[in-house]
Amino acid sequence: MQTHFSLARLADPDVADSDRILRACVHCGFCTATCPTYLLTGDELDGPRGRIYLAKDMLEKDRPADATTVKHLDRCLTCLACMTTCPSGVNYMHLVDHARRHIERTYRRPLHDRLMRKFLAFVLPDAGRFRVALAAARAIRPFRRVLPVRVRRLLEIARRERTQRAPTTRSRVDTVDARAASPLLSHARSTAIKRVALLPGCVQPALRPQINDATIRLLRRHGVEVVIASGTGCCGALVHHLGKENPARAQARADIDAWSREIDDGGLDAIIVTASGCGTMLKDYGFIFRNDAAYAHKAAQVSVLARDVTEVIAGLALEAAVPLPAVSVAYHSACSLQHGQNLHTLPQDLLRKSGFTVLEVPEGHICCGSAGTYSLLEPEMSTRLRERKVRNLEALRPDAIATGNIGCITQIAQGTDIPIVHTVELLDWATGGPSPLRIAACPHS
Ligand code: SF4
Ligand code: SF4
Secondary structure, three states, X not given: OOOOOOHHHHOOXXXXXXXXXXXXXXXXXXXXXXXXXHHHHOOHHHOHHHHHHXXXXXXXXXXXXXXXXXXXXXXXXXXXXXXXXXXXXXXXXXXXXXXXXXXXXXXXXXXXXXXXXXXXXXXXXXXXXXXXXXXXXXXXXXXXXXXXXXXHHHHHHHXXXXXXXXXXXXXXXXXXXXXXXXXXXXXXXXXXXXXEEEOOOOXXXXXXXXXXXXXXXXXXHOXXXXXOXXXXXXXXXXXXXXXXXXXXXXXXXXXXXXXXHHHHHOOOOEEEEOOHHHHHXXXXXXXXXXXXXXXXXXXXXXXXXXXXXXXXXXXXXXOOOOOOOOOEEEEOOOHHHHOOOXXXXXXXXXXXHOOOEEEOOOOOOOOOOOOXXXXXXXXXXXXXXXXXXXXXXXXXXXXXXXXXXXXXXXXXXXXXOOOEEEHHHHHHHHOOOOOOEEEOOOOOO
């Protein structure tokens, strides 16, 4: 693609990078076929190629964002399916990140949109604030019919996470909160074979603390020392995708500083992430801070050490501790794992080796519509994608659904009664941890 940035504009490193990205695109449109939003609307501007043109026009002319550009870029899930498909290696993620920062600087959104985005940026990255917001959402639930659809989505999340569902006629299995069942330290070994830091996260500990618990149990049982570095929390991804660069960088810097101290103190073999959206962000810290003299080196070091939890588990000799009941698992491949980190088969292989029957999900490359804050900001598109995903999952009639991202868990759970758990909860169970599933005595109907 030809570009026409002025030399003065190219002096800006962000512009220079976007120029390189744009020039790599050969307009072939292969990416359009795998874009979830194009699939729904059939509008070229709701596909990656159309969005690339919109971003190019805006950035090249350095003009304020207009309503059309904002609408179609807002509708992008940042699922990165287009990057997996692109034969030319176009880094759509870095281009859309730049475009969103430009939008945030130059476009005045309607008041309700500004308020919603400010609310999400204030609440979501902080686990304490998020817990308060969930409690408030439950309290105002009786008035949900008069509330805007975006707020109703938050209420639905709060309701789903609180309700412990009984097994339905569709499934003989249900989820169990196994937190109290197994103390985290019970299997710790005296001599560690590795030392890793776990990203505690922000939304996940409030919604499903059992995911990090299962991770810690499994790793310690296999001789890995797990630390949670003081000062770590949100990785910054949620606000980063809203184009709010300053708070995103502030959160990332706090994490980088905390891990750098751990590296200096006891050394780290890996920094483990159990929410794959955060993993993609950590692996990109090196790029995000490439022009920051104080953080470039430290950020690159964090990116090199960042691992999805399944990558670290794959390097261990897993102990098969308990004979499992026959459980069929539909594996939902989170976009941030399969497209963002190129990790698609590894989690499935681990589940199979641990004794689960893993079912391939049709249209597995298509996003479930969660995408961080997307489900709250674009509820209509998000719901249509969730319905499509749930149809594909339910068609398999699995006992349970497994995935590697809290956003997908929350999103899919709103559309089905089939229990959904994190991959690591199943692996923990298979190697001696408590079962995250309650298996009913009656056979699967
Ligand atoms: S990131 Fe996903 S939604 Fe956005 S353009 Fe690419 S494929 Fe489409
Ligand atoms: S597949 Fe790649 S090169 Fe082709 S239009 Fe999409 S981004 Fe451009």
